[in-house]
Amino acid sequence: MALNARELTLEELLYCGVHFGHKSARWNPKMKPYIHKVHHGVHIIDLRQTLLMLHKAMAALQHCVRTGGRVLFVGTKLQARAAIKEAATRCGQYYVNHRWLGGTLTNWKTISASLKHFRDTEEKVLSPDFASYTKKEQLVCRRSLEGYEANLGGIRNMGGLPDMLFVIDANKESIAVQEARKLGIPIIAIVDTNTDPTLIDYPIPGNDDASRAIQLYTTVVVEAVLSGLQEEFAKDQTPEKIPAPRTTRKKPPATP
Secondary structure, eight states, X not given: OOSSGGGOOHHHHHHTTTTEEEEXXXXXXXXXXXXXXXXXXXXXXXXXXXXXXXXXXXXXXXXXXXXXXXXXXXXXXXXXXXXXXXXXXXXXXXXXXXXXOTTTTXXXXXXXXXHHHHHHHHHHHHSGGGGGSOHHXXXXXXXXXXXXXXXXXXXXXXXXXXXXXXXXXXXXTHHHHHHHHHHTOOEEEEEOTTSOGGGOSEEEESOSSOHHHHHHHHHHHHHHHHHHHHHHXXXXXXOOOOOOOOXXXXXXXXXX
């Protein structure tokens, strides 16, 4: 599989099932420009459009990371959870893959307080004194920690709002999309034939259910993020040009 979006071919997209949309009865008319045809009652996505828009989205993502931006990966559907976590972790970014908590972006103050409780609970469980708690207290703490880990583990070190979202299935993650739009955070999202692409800054037409397709998307996104990080690092390592000292020419002594 090609890692770079520029190296992807139509054959690879076909192999991963990116072209399969939903049944034609379940479509969003705004996806019409990205649909090639109907085959046996199923919309077939125009993969030439997919490649074009994938290139555009990855260029924007790379620029975001190159300029120090943080990316939040979002994919809570069962077939996307593992891929989203693995991809975000691999490129040092952040993720939500279990459940999107309302206000994750628009009420960051409350989320920050929850993150503090998360850290406090973790410290309590790991402390030597935890053994002295009653069994019931230990059970409550462990269950609380598991809940925090599932819902907030992927953003515990984000430190603030992300600069861009990458979303698998914009319909399922509609609350995340709404919050990002409200705050003006750019969104890259896989849009299937039942999705409104006008809600997304960088829509990528494609199947958002097939595990193989999801793996392809996340692989390409990781490569774009890593390329952006490399460019940022290279920029930081470039020594600044030190301007030459300005010489002041002495005035000739005044003639008597």
